[in-house]
Amino acid sequence: MRRSRGISPPYNKNTASSTVLRLPIPAQVHIPMKMHSGKPAIPVVKVGEDVKLGQLIGEMGGYVSSPIHASVSGCVQSINDRDPVTGQKAVSITIASDGLNTLCPNIKRPNVRTLQEFYDAVRDSGAVGLGGAGYPAAPKLAIKNLEELDYMLINGAECEPYVTSDTNTMVADAKHVYVGVKLLMEFMMPKKVCICIEDNKTKAIQIMQETFAYDSNVEVCVLPTLYPQGERKVLVQNITGRIVPEGARLADVGVNVTNVTTVAVFARYIATGLPLIKKVVTVDGPAVKSPSNVLAPIGTPIRELFDICGGFVDEMPKIVLMGGPMMGYAQPSLDVPVVKTTNCLIACTDSSSLRKKVTACIKCGRCLSVCPMRLMPPGIETSYRTKNYEALKRLRVNMCVECGCCAYVCPAQRHLVQVIRLAKERLWLEGK
């Protein structure tokens, strides 16, 4: 088996053994209707309506969509057409908290006896791919040819630097991981379940091994620490040796990959009836006084998470990221809310490293040697600049997973991921 390629950035898993801080009930939450890929959810509450904790406030907007629930009890203050922070066109609901967190009376354990009921429960839990992609869990698990499902990979690789929220799930919420894996085995009957963890997370490996000590079908697979180990196609290649063909789904090679926290989320829903309304978020970075994991209601402004971690070293950080440093998104403001897929917040005091001068490509080939998808970033870049769309197709720019390894190693500091995103968009527009 050919080993996948990648990089070894400084991992900075400072919060791996930190206790989870509980955020006080926020005064106001701001819940976007699109925290997943696919169709946005549609609000089912009205302005001025009272909502309870865990109440459905956004119903699925299509098959590939996810329901959204109130993360505090209180009153719906406004339903916005535009995101108040970014100004982008996106529906969101603002709830003013009453500070009580009264549980919604409708919350009860779902009946899960058949596969369909299991899928329904996964859907109703609001679970989405919490590794970052946010693909709704229910359509992802709804595989047509279940008898051909050889591997169910539970992704706890967590290859991004800083992030420890999945580690936290495995260490502190092993019970729900266990329940979730058991449910998956019961209803989907994969031939084998692998809990995939990078070898730098010894505590998580130990606890998962103890948890699944008596399950012969469940193996804790320890992977070398190599970014992007948690990328699903990379994971499939490294665990099963199978290569997912271009354009095919993982199910086509008999594999399913589900994030470990996603598993815990729908397991909790099936066990308690509580949907996804809170998220453990790693708050770290050089600008944060005391980095920690924080349990935050979805919709909380990220400012409050930094505040509970002792605030910033300086008055104001220079750059704030949601997600890891390799694939996360730089945030324009501290008022943006925590969303379902938020696993990490990073604040840095210095943005100078990001403003390094871009120099000419010297064709050193470092980007080629680290690309896990074995693409050719220099060729893509040239083809994009010369508007050679045939070459972009030939070079399979659409297969790029945007892991950022190429830009990470580039000695000329070229913005390769940005160019690739632009090239993808350009191809999409051309195809329209």
Next chain:
Amino acid sequence: MDKLTVSVSPHIHYKINTSRIMLDVLIALIPAFITSVIVFGARAAVVTCVCVISCILCEWGFEKITKRENTIGDYSACITGVLLAFNLPVTIPIWQAVFGSAVAIILVKQLFGGLGKNFANPAITARIVMFLAFSVSMTNWYSPYESTSLWVYPIDGVAGATPLALMNSGNTDSLPSIMQMFLGVRGGSLGETGNLALLIGGIYLMIRKVITWHAPVSFIVVVFGLSALIGQDPVYHLFAGGLFLGAIFMATDYVTTPYTNFGRLIFGIGAGLLTVLFRVYSSYPEGVSFAILLMNILTPYINRFTETRPLGRVK
């Protein structure tokens, strides 16, 4: 008001830049430079300095005139200067060295768009231009230690010949020993003779992961194997010419060689074949520079031919 930088991922970068890579190449050239000064005397240092300074001045001047960004800070002009000097005989007139530097930087590099855009190796091309323009002074091989009784050296003094030239003319009796050639005590261009020093530099570059083994190893192996195959002395082909300088420092120049490892392998094999071909069957004794230049021209095609196969690509 919050003032946050919004930039595209990834938000961290590896601590590397072009200048650092070029600096590593310069460091790797130091042993060969020292060897050249020991073997050929202080004039070797003078020629090297002249080439480096004129390369930097040419780059600076050209970019000033054309209002391009100043790039002398990336050390690439320094490397071109050193490599060009290493390709010249120690007796080269200074003005010719300056001319060669101008050809390398202005004609071969800057007129094609500067660093990263030139298709041919500037130092190699300038050497070939000089070889054709100043064929007398470019083959005026000074024989080191000719007057020292300690180093009995059979080649005639000032108008001596390189071991390759001797082999070409069938005069095999007066060849230096293998150890002499390995250490660099022989006639030749000032930087090409110190094979041991060049090897040390190459190993340094590989440890620093600046170059991969593909091009140099395949280049050297092919020259060795092929020359043995056609009945020549392979060890002399290894050490007698500019093979090590070419294979380690020219065939690994990022800009003018393929960027896929398979492509680098093809480059090395091709350059090795052409080198032996030129050395044995052409009227010139040396073939490394012609071979590398020809492979430089083929590089875009090699890159195209060795395009990587994306993981799971469907035709």
